[in-house]
Amino acid sequence: MNLEAMRFIKKMSKLIITLFGATGDLTLRKLLPALENIIKNEKHPENVTILAIGRRKFTSEDYLNFVVESKLFKGDINLLRKHLIYVEVDAYQSATYENLHLLYKGLTKNIADVRTIFYLAVSPELFMPITENLKANKLIKKGDLNTIIAFEKPFGHTFEDALYINEYLEKELHRNQIYRVDHYLGKEMIQNIIDLRFSNTLVSALWSNKYISEVKVIVSEKDGILNRGAYYDEVGVLNDMVQSHLLQVLALLIMDIPKSLSSKDISKAKIKALKKVKYDASNSLLGQYDGYRQEKGVSEDSLISTLAFLTFAVEDKRFAGVPFYLFTGKKLAKKEAYIEVILKDAPGSHLFKNTSANRLIIELAPESRISLEINGRTDGNNNEVSKLVLDHCFTCLFPSAVKEAYEALFIEMINGHRTLFPSWEEISVSWDIICQIRDEKPRYIIYEPGFNLGGKNE
Numbered sequence: 030m031n032l033e034a035m036r037f038i039k040k041m042s043k044l045i046i047t048l049f050g051a052t053g054d055l056t057l058r059k060l061l062p063a064l065e066n067i068i069k070n071e072k073h074p075e076n077v078t079i080l081a082i083g084r085r086k087f088t089s090e091d092y093l094n095f096v097v098e099s100k101l102f103k104g105d106i107n108l109l110r111k112h113l114i115y116v117e118v119d120a121y122q123s124a125t126y127e128n129l130h131l132l133y134k135g136l137t138k139n140i141a142d143v144r145t146i147f148y149l150a151v152s153p154e155l156f157m158p159i160t161e162n163l164k165a166n167k168l169i170k171k172g173d174l175n176t177i178i179a180f181e182k183p184f185g186h187t188f189e190d191a192l193y194i195n196e197y198l199e200k201e202l203h204r205n206q207i208y209r210v211d212h213y214l215g216k217e218m219i220q221n222i223i224d225l226r227f228s229n230t231l232v233s234a235l236w237s238n239k240y241i242s243e244v245k246v247i248v249s250e251k252d253g254i255l256n257r258g259a260y261y262d263e264v265g266v267l268n269d270m271v272q273s274h275l276l277q278v279l280a281l282l283i284m285d286i287p288k289s290l291s292s293k294d295i296s297k298a299k300i301k302a303l304k305k306v307k308y309d310a311s312n313s314l315l316g317q318y319d320g321y322r323q324e325k326g327v328s329e330d331s332l333i334s335t336l337a338f339l340t341f342a343v344e345d346k347r348f349a350g351v352p353f354y355l356f357t358g359k360k361l362a363k364k365e366a367y368i369e370v371i372l373k374d375a376p377g378s379h380l381f382k383n384t385s386a387n388r389l390i391i392e393l394a395p396e397s398r399i400s401l402e403i404n405g406r407t408d409g410n411n412n413e414v415s416k417l418v419l420d421h422c423f424t425c426l427f428p429s430a431v432k433e434a435y436e437a438l439f440i441e442m443i444n445g446h447r448t449l450f451p452s453w454e455e456i457s458v459s460w461d462i463i464c465q466i467r468d469e470k471p472r473y474i475i476y477e478p479g480f481n482l483g484g485k486n487e
């Protein structure tokens with residue numbers, strides 16, 4: 030047992046967060062900063078302990094030095110030092126969980142209602158062995174809803190994979206102990222889609238084919254696959270971006286008003302919405318950037334796509350005839366992400382010169398902002414209007430008030446809520462859509478790095 034660290038922590042814990050994959054890129058860049066913020070802002074029950082799990086022979090101090098030297102974590106290491114213990118565990122070796130078991134016993138002795146979160150920031154092959162070994166070592170018990178496991182995306186590499194993992198988990202755990210992570214749902218502007226759509230007459234009245242002409246969801250990245258070639262060459266853009274993040278965004282854009290804001294009702298509305306989505310192969314394409322096959326870890330004849338331009342119809346009365354475009358790719362001209370809702374011309378627009386289509390833009394990156402573009406008189410010219418922008422930029426006005434996605438996800442898990450986590454049924458319907466795309470392949474192109482999508486202001 031890591032006694033040296035136990036002495037440091039001193040107090041008993043009401044909240045224990047155990048990070049598998051603690052030496053990985055995701056933990057260093059996203060999870061530790063999110064936890065540091067939560068501790069700093071005291072958005073947690075008293076006495077939180079972070080157990081960082083890895084296979085390397087580190088003491089807790091070695092691990093903290095490793096975190097600093099990685100230069101990926103830019104936060105306050107001394108704050109983490111007060112709460113963190115490194116524990117050596119090999120996911121596959123049941124005997125190595127003994128250390129973890131002893132630590133838990135020590136940290137929770139005589140304490141009731143300890144909230145325990147196991148966060149699996151590891152590849153999906155490890156999901157089942159870790160769950161099995163946590164159970165075998167009495168670290169998690171089916172039905173104890175105060176102990177949960179979060180599974181990082183991807184939740185399996187194929188639908189069959191995901192189904193197999195899910196069947197196993199739902200047999201071994203209560204379904205409310207299983208949290209499937211899609212960090213897009215933790216982004217404030219994605220959460221805002223529900224608020225915007227359903228709390229505003231102005232927006233909800235427009236939300237049909239009577240007024241909307243088209244909707245675009247654009248996530249454009251300047252970077253390539255960086256040093257994650259082996260991972261990316263297995264998943265490609267469809268699994269990495271579309272199956273999870275973009276179809277979730279689409280579901281939020283087209284779902285009916287949920288009965289309530291409970292995770293169950295929101296999930297029901299999303300599932301119903303996704304079942305109406307029909308992919309249009311003739312107006313879609315996939316692509317790969319020139320030079321991708323020369324990237325480290327990528328096979329030299331890889332057909333994996335790094336770009337997707339996908340068109341969908343929504344088969345119901347409300348959206349008949351409105352195309353929904355999902356566009357995402359790597360090595361493009363700009364890094365930006367936004368949702369653009371373009372409205373049809375107003376009945377009297379022919380009376381004016383210089384009108385432009387009204388647009389509602391929900392920007393996710395580089396800023397978090399909402400803007401509404403309308404026509405109005407600006408310089409007194411007869412019959413001539415120009416574009417007026419009603420703009421609210423959250424990150425410009427309150428930079429520190431906009432939470433990082435992973436921080437929102439941890440807060441949701443600490444509080445036992447599930448709205449920011451997709452249900453298995455949502456994941457399963459999304460896979461059906463990905464299967465439609467794989468069955469009916471669209472046109473395939475090789476594109477030049479730096480390819481310009483145009484962007485919302487061009």
Ligand SMILES: NC(=O)c1ccc[n+]([C@@H]2O[C@H](COP(=O)([O-])OP(=O)(O)OC[C@H]3O[C@@H](n4cnc5c(N)ncnc54)[C@H](OP(=O)(O)O)[C@@H]3O)[C@@H](O)[C@H]2O)c1
Binds near residue numbers: 052083120152181
């Ligand atoms: N990085 C991102 O931005 C990102 C974003 C979204 C989702 N994800 C997903 O999150 C997962 C982790 O990503 P990552 O980028 O952090 O990967 P990574 O840098 O390759 O790290 C993998 C982690 O898994 C641990 N691990 C591997 N085998 C293990 C075993 N047998 N026992 C215990 N630990 C083991 C490694 O520990 P050792 O040090 O002992 O090898 C390391 O900490 C992947 O599935 C990835 O697709 C990543």
